[in-house]
Amino acid sequence: MTAIEVKDLVKKYDSITAVNGISLEVKSGEFFGFLGPNGAGKTTTIHILCTLLKPTSGSAKVNGYDCVTQALQVRSSIGLVFQETTLDRELSVYENLLFNCYLYNLKKKVAEARIDEILEVSGLKDRKHHSIMKLSGGMRRNLDIARGILHRPKILFLDEPTIGLDPQARIHIWDFINKLRKQEAMTVFLTTHYMEEAEKCDRIGIIDHGRLIALGTPAELKRMIKGDVIHLRTTRDLEIEQMIQKQFQLSTKRTPEGIFLEVDSGEAFIPLLFKTFGDQIQAININRPSLNDVFLHLTGREFK
Amino acid sequence: MLAFRPIYIIMVREFKRFFRQKGRFFSALARPLIWLFVIGSGLAQIVQAPDRFSYKQFIFPGILGMVVLFQSMLSSLSTVYDREFGIVRLLLVAPITKLTVVIGKIASGSFLATTQGVILLILAPFLGIKIGFVQLLSMLIFLILTAIAISSLGMLIATQMNSLENFAGVMNFVIFPMFFLSGGLYPVKLLPKALQAIVYINPLTYGIDLFKHTLLPEIYRTGRGTDFPVEFDIFMLLLFTLITASLAVVFFNREGKLVLLGRRPRG
Known part of the structure; x- marks a missing residue:
């Protein structure tokens, strides 16, 4: 089954063309990496897929739903972890998670169970009632990601999940992502500008100046040389x-x-x-x- | 399409934040007392209140209006803060409509504002204003109506603000003029004609007028009290709410504005 289907996607701002005719397909269960330098159009593409932006032209479908006309269905079937943290610093770990559960209309009982489960996996179990201010950068990132999958999305979008973290924390985040992939069997769409991270993906699209310049498994791409x-x-x-x-x-x-x-x-x-x-x-x-x-x-x- | 749980949790969050930010909490408590007892006492020396009424009694409905004005506005404008810290993004990527988000925020501000108004009513007997059950119930309804109208206006302003840096501007050019030109501190009829025009497009005017109807019914006969019939006040508040809230929904995140503002799109 196709998880993501993008055809001739274009996004223009006043004077800039951020995305310039991208087409690609991501299969269900695939771990797809979007690799490109800063400003290449990675985040813009993700924002269109997650219905936060409307494309100038072209089409995008996520889980079979159109990203423009069926935005609500798209949104309930995906999780998005933004590049910058979106945790509320004045709330506790638990309160942040509960906030998200209710936004996705989970019942209190279901929410409580999911929160405990996710805290266990993310290694934040003993931090449940801590304030966000007391968490390290790596822990906050873990929590950001944990929050993105509370409602069991079919696709998880991760926009630069390890940006700005120290190497130790990056390793932890990757352990966590791998664990989640095994446990939840979901499609993961990740953007990164770290080569080593892209190597771990099933398939990679390389994007530069808003264009997709290569698409394939890491091995296939390297065979170009x-x-x-x-x-x-x-x-x-x-x-x-x-x-x-x-x-x-x-x-x-x-x-x-x-x-x-x-x-x-x-x-x-x-x-x-x-x-x-x-x-x-x-x-x-x-x-x-x-x-x-x-x-x-x-x-x-x-x-x- | 409206969803109950998201609106509920947006309100819970506002409520918790309000009580955790000690500065916000105490200034909300102190502000009406300062107006009533410091400024009210000072002005009472030079202003002559309509016969049989003290100036403190006269401005009490106005102070209630001020409490509603400040809390509703501050809550709505906190949307701009939420945007800077990414909370608005969470709301926008959740499977809820813009209408749900806007109603959730308006409900949060209105709830906090109404609560403060009701608490302030405790002072009424000490000022010689008698409140029975009927008055209490009417006040509750009128406080809610006023709070919703002002929160909606606040949301509309929040959609037009790029950052909290313009906050002082909003304070000077919206919040204070709304308070001073509302009939809360002095009868509207005493103002110059040009300023009266502003009074009529100010939702707080109608809210405070409703409070006067309920709390100081006898002042009407002195010609220095209420300016409009109750039905007209309610109609104006509802009309104002409908217009500003609809516009706020339309402008809320027009073309990704809230997602991208403050941070250039990267990657």
Whole structure:
């Protein structure tokens, strides 16, 4: 079954085109990652899918409901965790959760049971009656996510769930997300600008300047790059890039970080490079292609 | 489409916040007392109240109106604060209509304002104003009607505000003029014609007029009391509520304004 169906989606603000003709499908139960730099149009897309914004043109369907004409049905079948926390700092953990349960029209008994269940899973059980002010950033994030699934949505949207958290807290959040996915069997649609996080998704869409520039499993995307990626730092990047192009007939990318080459076998190629430019090379690195290399390959820019 | 539980929980939240913010709670208690006993006593020295009435009695309905005005306005304007801290987003992504959200907020403010008004009525006997059961019941209804009308206006203003930074502006150009041009402190008929026009489009005027009808029925004969018949007051309050509340629903989150304001769309 299709969880999300987007066709030629466009969103224009006065002078900016935030989303520029995106089409994609997400299957039920899939863990889909939306990867792109800041300002690429990720949040705008999520807001359209969650009916907070109306598209300028194109269509979007979530759980079979149209995001414009059947907004209420869409909203009752999804959970959305915003990029910034939406917890009420003057209420306790329990009161924040109850607020959400009632907004989704859960009966008191059902709500109480769900709250206890979710506090157990999120590891916040002994914080039930604590004020939000007393929670750490990571705990608040956990609570934000826990709150998004109180009403058992079929799809959970997570907009940059780990932004601004320290590495330790990020690991906790990911443990929590994985646990939830197993337990609730729901579709998860996540946006991120962290490559490592996107790697964990079943499928990834890479978005840049409002356009979807690649779509596939992490492995499929990396296969767009043959062999290895060599990252070279030299004293004279510009000239050396041109000489490499001429001598080895290779496509190269140059960024402020140095020169990037895609070659069949990195181990075999490095001696050749040294033979020609030995004294001008400052540093050299061979990597299996990462999603960052895929992004570089597609846009000519590094992912920042 | 209206849902009861969401409206209920929006009200519960406002109520808890009100009692937890100690500053808000105590200033709500102190404000009417200051007006009544400090300013009321001062003005009583230079103003002559209509015969057989003290100035404190005369302004008591006005002070009740002020309590309703402040609480209703502050509650409605807290929507702007909710927007800055993302609570409005939660409401907008929940499966409830804009009408439910707006009614929930109006109900919250009206409930708090009416409660404060009823508490303030305890002072009436000490000012020599007699309140029987009928008066109490009418006051309850009139306080609710007034609170709803002003909360609706507050919601409409909140939809037009970009941030709480304009709060001082609202205080100076809406809340204070509404209080001073309501007939609460002095009879409307004594004001210059130009200012009287504002009095007539001010919902608080009709609310306070209703309070005067109930609390000071005899002042009517002095020509310094109520300005309109009860039916007209009620009609104006309902009309005002209908217009401002409808506009508030229409403007509430027009094209994602509440979602994106204050924070540029990212990613």
